[in-house]
Amino acid sequence: MDTSKLKPHDPRVKYETKLVRGKTYSYILGEPEGPKVDTIVLVHGWPDLAFGWRHQIPYLMSLGYQVVAPNMLGYAGTDAPEDLKHYSYKSVSDDLAELARHFVGQDGQIVLGGHDWGGAVVWRTAFYHPKLVKAVFSVCTPAAPMTTEYTPLEVIIGAGRLQNFKYQLQLKETFVQDHVTGKDKLRQFFKAIYYGQGPNREVAFNMEHGLIIENLDLIQDPPLLDAAELEYYVEQYSLQKAPELRGPLNWYRTREINAKEEIALGKTNPPRKLEQPALFIAASKDTALPPAMSQGMEAGFKDLTRGEVDATHWALTQAGPEVNELISNWLTKVNS
Numbered sequence: 066m067d068t069s070k071l072k073p074h075d076p077r078v079k080y081e082t083k084l085v086r087g088k089t090y091s092y093i094l095g096e097p098e099g100p101k102v103d104t105i106v107l108v109h110g111w112p113d114l115a116f117g118w119r120h121q122i123p124y125l126m127s128l129g130y131q132v133v134a135p136n137m138l139g140y141a142g143t144d145a146p147e148d149l150k151h152y153s154y155k156s157v158s159d160d161l162a163e164l165a166r167h168f169v170g171q172d173g174q175i176v177l178g179g180h181d182w183g184g185a186v187v188w189r190t191a192f193y194h195p196k197l198v199k200a201v202f203s204v205c206t207p208a209a210p211m212t213t214e215y216t217p218l219e220v221i222i223g224a225g226r227l228q229n230f231k232y233q234l235q236l237k238e239t240f241v242q243d244h245v246t247g248k249d250k251l252r253q254f255f256k257a258i259y260y261g262q263g264p265n266r267e268v269a270f271n272m273e274h275g276l277i278i279e280n281l282d283l284i285q286d287p288p289l290l291d292a293a294e295l296e297y298y299v300e301q302y303s304l305q306k307a308p309e310l311r312g313p314l315n316w317y318r319t320r321e322i323n324a325k326e327e328i329a330l331g332k333t334n335p336p337r338k339l340e341q342p343a344l345f346i347a348a349s350k351d352t353a354l355p356p357a358m359s360q361g362m363e364a365g366f367k368d369l370t371r372g373e374v375d376a377t378h379w380a381l382t383q384a385g386p387e388v389n390e391l392i393s394n395w396l397t398k399v400n401s
């Protein structure tokens with residue numbers, strides 16, 4: 066079968082929606098041609114879409130996997146609830162579990178994969194739903210230990226730690242959603258996020274500041290998105306009513322909610338090593354999630370496989386074949 070990357074509105078996959086714990090989720094569904102080996106659920110990050118897995122979906126289908134890639138809460142044809150509680154790791158994990166069970170039944174199992182925020186989500190989902198998740202992988206995002214006390218990000222960054230997360234101090238406020246609304250601004254935003262630059266190599270997004278609004282209109286075509294893909298991102302984000310980035314940015318407003326939830330859950334469900342086979346793929350040039358952040362994560366796993374690809378944060382598209390090979394080799398072990 067044709068394992069080339071999905072194009073926008075690609076006929077090789079289906080585009081469906083399901084009501085999941087009161088929210089409508091839209092998702093890409095890819096069916097294998099022959100007998101199904103397993104079901105894989107793929108979870109994207111920010112600012113991305115199910116389409117962000119376009120290099121992986123046809124390839125995994127050709128290996129015999131049924132692939133379910135949701136647009137996560139706040140994105141594209143999925144609901145963007147106002148209440149931030151719906152965006153917590155625990156709530157999103159429970160959404161993914163319910164969505165997955167539509168495909169594998171109450172006692173079935175899935176392989177679960179994530180990128181970026183989706184990587185953070187899949188580590189927690191494997192913890193909260195150990196019977197459902199038979200194996201779990203994350204691209205770029207290392208596993209963070211369960212929170213035992215809440216420290217505001219301002220305090221952590223003010224103390225000189227996690228400087229690569231400085232941009233999150235801007236994203237959690239309303240500046241970006243107030244200034245990036247409407248198709249033209251969204252188009253410039255995606256050009257900036259996917260490494261487009263101005264005529265004098267100006268950038269309009271970096272880890273230090275986040276969005277640099279004064280450079281936004283200078284940004285030219287991005288190296289990592291072709292014209293049709295760029296339009297698809299603009300079109301899909303425009304399915305949300307203005308401010309279109311409110312839902313996606315809500316993920317950056319969950320830090321206290323996640324901390325409180327994990328502290329409470331930790332009392333009845335204490336941290337333990339993940340028993341499932343796990344794969345972590347680092348991206349050598351990811352400035353938001355540098356490989357060094359994964360130091361020591363082995364301590365949380367019984368069976369962790371590590372890989373690395375030579376790519377930026379957008380490793381799924383920039384190093385598609387290399388990511389696919391690492392996943393495939395690991396899946397062979399999982400199913401052996």
Ligand SMILES: O=C(NCCCc1ccccc1)N[C@H]1CC[C@H](OCc2c(F)cccc2F)CC1
Pocket residue numbers: 110111112181182184185206207208209233258259270352353358378
């Ligand atoms: O903000 C994120 N992605 C946006 C990248 C923007 C970008 C655009 C263009 C080029 C490069 C970058 N990702 C989040 C994902 C969750 C993370 O928080 C939880 C967490 C920890 F704090 C520590 C260890 C693991 C862990 F999961 C915090 C970064």
